[in-house]
Amino acid sequence: MDPVFLGNVDASFMSQIPKTQQQDYPVLFEMGAPGLTAVALPESGVRAADRRRHVPAELLAEQLPALPEVGELDLVRHYKRLSHKCFSVDENFYPLGSCTMKYNPRINERVAAMPEFTEVHPYQEDADVQGLLEMLYWLRCDLAEIAGLAEVTLQPAAGAHGEMTGLMIINAYHRSRGENRRQVLAPESAHGTNPASCTICGCTQISVKGKPNGRVDLDDLRAKVNRDTAALMLTNPNTVGIFDEQVADIARILHAQGTQFYMDGANMNAILGITQPGRFGVDVMHYNTHKTFSTPHGGGGPGAGPVAVAEHLRPFLPVPQVARRCDGSFTWDYDRPHSIGKVRSFYGQIGVLVRAYTYIRALGPDGLRDVAEKAVLNANYLAARVKHRYELPFPPPYAHEFIAMPKFGDSGIGDLEVSKRLLDHRIHPPTMSFPIHHCLMIEPTETESLAALDQFVAAMLEIADEAEKDPEMVKTAPHTTSVKRVDEVTASRKPNVRWKPAVR
Amino acid sequence: MRYTQLTDAQVKQMLATIGVTSIDELFKTIPPQLRLEGPLRLHPALSEPALLEDVRSLAARNNDCGKLVCFLGGGAYDHFIPTVVDALAGQTEFVTAYTPYQAEASQGVLQAFYEFQTMVCEVTGMQVANASLYEGASAVAEAVMMATTITGRKRILLSEGLHPDTVRVLRTYGLERGIEYAGVPLADGGLDVGELRARLDKTVGGVVIPSPNFFGCVERLDRIIPVLHEAKVLAIVVADPLAAGMFKTPGAFGADIVVGEGQGLGIPLGYGGPYLGIMATREEHLRKMPGRVVGMTTDREGRRSFCLALQTREQHIKREKATSNVCTNQGLMAMRAAIYLAALGREGLKTVATQCFDKAHYAAEAIAALKGYSLCFSAPFFKEFTVQTDRGVDHVLSECRRRGILGGIPMRRLDERYEDCFLVAVTEKRTRAEINSLVAAFEAA
Known part of the structure; x- marks a missing residue:
């Protein structure tokens, strides 16, 4: 057993450990030997193309990248040992506030690994991917229902990406009304991504005060909302773990000035099926599927950040949007002239969304x-x-x-x-x-x-x-x-x- | 209920400890008029067998690339994925781990990301790399924002060979940041260096150069990058990391920022995601680079350790002054890429790249010899090339599909000027027999 990764070594115990086991655990580049590989590729089967004829000599590599060179067993041992040096939900309790480190059901992984979902090329014709499109369509609808909002885009790659997308939608909405609003309000307790997303969207963030009981200070909010205010970004329940019961009043204050109500959905886990953000006046919100819908955190990704919007913001959602035709078949709708465009290539973190779909189907409304x-x-x-x-x-x-x-x-x-x-x-x-x-x-x-x-x-x-x-x-x-x-x-x-x- | 594990008796005991009589009391801060009157309008819960049946019936309506022969590329490629990649990246200790803020509890993923960064540096030829971004197109957008920050200039030139999705993403991001784009035309598939030179001035911060570009053509970076540097303009190269098994890296030509789609590195096609954005740059720009970065350091006892480095650039510390709002990497995808590259090793990478090249050229030559088909460009290519046909693109591709072959991507997706063209990608995974059947389908169409 190797104490370097099993730990629990105090000084007296350390002296009993053989010297070979006290060394630093190697990085891949210190392992193996030149010429080793862990992959058996077949012979090419075609004649070698004449490189010099096809490619100018200036472009051809003279030496290969210094990648690790290890055999398969050592490769397996290396990553096995690294896996022992991680905490994970499967082994450890993570009471990690605002990160919602819930169990990641095994069946999600099983479904996401089905070759009918993993081995599909993004440029295949719609007719070849009807099953996946249908799944995405229902996920889109389910997420809209859970939010109590009109429509959802599945494209954003992460929560922060969803925030950015939501703010872009809000900016596009204001522009469509001939307004150029560049201020975004957020409580001091907002997630750091909120102000950073504002900056990405060319907006300035202004802090709104909180009250000692963890609620938004409505007087301060009223004083700061004006015709330059694009949106308020609010996490509700908030980051101190409190559902702000003034939320409908907050929405009224915002809407009186044409300001949009953005909800950071990081804490949706607390209100699933109890209330819907659409009911308390939210115009835009993002989900974190890796929080609320049990998709794995993966040591930092991939996540997904679907964005839900109210009726008046639907025209601005990213393209393409998964859609159902009159004949019941599914397709991608690119015909959205007011769309903000695309925020990533292709359609989204599909493999993650498949897991979210599986989770929602497993649980149902109750x-x-x-x-x-x-x-x-x-x-x-x-x-x-x-x-x-x-x-x-x-x-x-x-x-x-x-x-x-x-x-x-x-x-x-x-x-x-x-x-x-x-x-x-x-x-x-x-x-x-x-x-x-x-x-x-x-x-x-x-x-x-x-x-x-x-x-x-x-x-x-x-x-x-x-x-x-x-x-x-x-x-x-x-x-x-x-x-x-x-x-x-x-x-x-x-x-x-x-x-x-x-x-x- | 599924996935929760409290009995009614335990719930009662917990409520007593809290000092309330019902769970409902805990929700008292949600005003009654805001509450749902009934259940959400969703499909009822499915048992595990019923759920498997549900997803299987959906899966059955997909025709995947295990059943079809895939010559589609355009930013997503059907490369062979060694078994060890799934086996090792699928370890639930990695899958269910959190972002490694707590270094002492995360040495495994941190070391894996550090090794990933090193391999990205190697395949791009750059000095430093981050622990990955969402995917290729948003990585280019981040690179563009980084270039405007470094140079203080908001005009960015884009090669007209850029992936159409990337252009759309750049426009979406650019609109908000006041970034102004202008195109640089191509000549015979590669960037027109004369046109490029004519567009460079003191307002230009960077030029985005995909190589290979969307048409498959490999750029003369040896000629392009010096022109940019003369004008003190940053070279942002969008690269295919696998090309490093045969071609000189962008770094070897002096690129300033290298980004790219890392899907080819052991990541399944997955209908477009999750993929992997790679980003590498020169050491001097390290602190301007967005995204997670892992550093090697020591612990209190002097042992080698790893942790997230340079977090002061990031949103949770810097908030509105952060280099980006990105607050994660594509953890598991970076893990896959690292395992893939480590499994290949130098020789394996060379084999993959060489076979892509040889097979693509074998296919291109055979296709070009057919009546009614020609190659659009004479620029060098790696694993993908553009074919022009007078037989009707849709007709040709539907003949392929009838034979179980995904024969190519119609180029009108990029530009109506290419109405009669399509894009063919040939990876190392395609066999001679498969290529021959593609050629036969073209001939028959």
Whole structure:
């Protein structure tokens, strides 16, 4: 067994480990030997073309890229070992606020891997892809129903991409009315992608104040909305885990000025089947299928960010749009003269969307409502269990997530230290220092069992005890991961972002 | 209920702990008039067997490239995917992992992305690369925004050989950012260097040069890039990473930013996604590059470790001043590409590239010898080429389809000037027999 990746090595134990096992785990480029390959390709079967005749010598490579050269077994071992050095939902609890790290059902993967879905070329004729088009069409309709909005585009590749698409739709709408609105309001607690998406869309973001109880300050909102305001971007339930009951008033304030109401759908998990954003005046929203609809996070992608819009914004949706013809067949509709155009090549993250379809079909309307109920129940349960040792700055009830503040006097233990110590409990840390400094944002999701929730509570309480009795243990955590606290400062100050044989 | 695992008794116990009597009480902040009166209007839940039946019946109505012989390209290619790619990238420790913010809990994916970045540098010939972007077209849009930031100039020239989807995406992004585009015409399939030179001035920030371009033609980067650099204009090259097995990389000619579609690197056709945007640049532009970047560092005990580097460029720290709003990479797709390239190794990459080249040229020569068909351009090509026919593009392609062959992409998708042309892609996966049957179908049409 290799302690370098199994971890749990304290200094006394380290001395018992053979020297060969104390070395750094190699990168691929240090493995193998020149000439090795892990792929058996057949003989070409055609005569070799005369390169010199077809291609100017100046364009032909003199040497090959320095790719790794390893045999198949070593390749397998390498990636197997890397897989052991990752936390994952399949092995670990991720109470990661606003990220909705729910279980990724196996059947989603099975369906997405069906060759009828994976081995389809994007330029095949519609007649050859009717099954897939139909699936996308129903997904489009289902997502519109869940949002309570008129129509959905499946094209955006991720949540942030969806935000950008939504803002572009809003900009196009205002332009169509002869207006050039360039201000976008967002609460201070907005996800960082909101202001960044504004910038991409040539807009300026203006912050709206929040009230101490976690709601939008309506007076501040009224003072800031005017005829230059393109949109308000609001996450609801918001990032402190509260459904803002003033939301219909917010919509009225916005609409009185012609301002569009954009909802960041990151937290849709809390309201599935309970309410619909369309009911409280939202004009545009994006989904994160990798949050709400159980598609895997994949260590950072691929996700998908479908965007739902109200009736008046339909003309501006990206092209093409999956559509149903009068004869019941399915096709791509490019005939949308007011469309913002395309935000990516082809049609979207199809393989991800297939998983989302599978999930929605598996759950149905009652199952989706159950998701919201259990997600909210689990979050409120955790809050009730940890509130004696962690300060909860906002009053319950919470939606699917809540904010907890580690406050342990002058022990020097804050959100970072608690988080790193949780790793020793094999629990992924909550979201840290967002949306307020030094907080933990905790979202258990609906898929966790009571036992898993109780284990988390036990870990949080044990860490609180340690913070008083053995603060060093917490401050120096993690102790059991494959590496100890990583030096991120040097990584950014002197970036080494690619392997060079001489550099160690 | 599916995927939740609380019994009624447990729910009761939890509600008691919370101090409420029903789940409904937890939703009290949602005003009653905003609530749904009944269930969502969706299909009822399906049991697992019924769900499999549902998706199988949909799947049965697709004719996939396992059943047909695929000569379609245009930005998505039917390359062979070694078994190890699915097996290793499909490990659920990777599939169900979160974005690696917590370095200590994510060394596996971080190291894999670091290795990916290194391989991207190798196949593009560049000094630094990011951990990937969504796909090829939006990667070009990000490169264009990056070029305008670096140069402070908002005029960008686009080769008229750019993929039509990429042009559409660039226009969508550009409209909001005030980026102005102008085209550079082609001459015999490649960029017209004289026309290019005539359009360069102090307002131009960069030129987007696909090579191979949408017509399949490989550009004379050795002649183009020096012209750009003379005018202090950035060269943004859109590359096919597999071409590096045979052609000099864009970096070898001094490209400033290299982007591209990485689908060919072990990623299934998947009806257009998820794919992989690759991006690499010169070291001096590292901090201007959007997207996730993984760095090698050490842990407290001096052991080699990896973490996300340069996060201060990113949206969750920099917010409106971020280099981009991108807050992820295409994790699993980057993983696939890394495994694919590592499995191939140098020799495997060379074999794939050479076979693409040889088979495409074998096919092109046979097609050009047929009556009623010719090659549109004499520029060099890699694995894809444009055919002109006087037999009617739709007629020819439907004859192919009748024989179970996807024979090509009609070029009117790009431009009506190419009404009588279509695009044929031949990867290493196509056999001599398959190519011969394509040629026979053309002949019979």
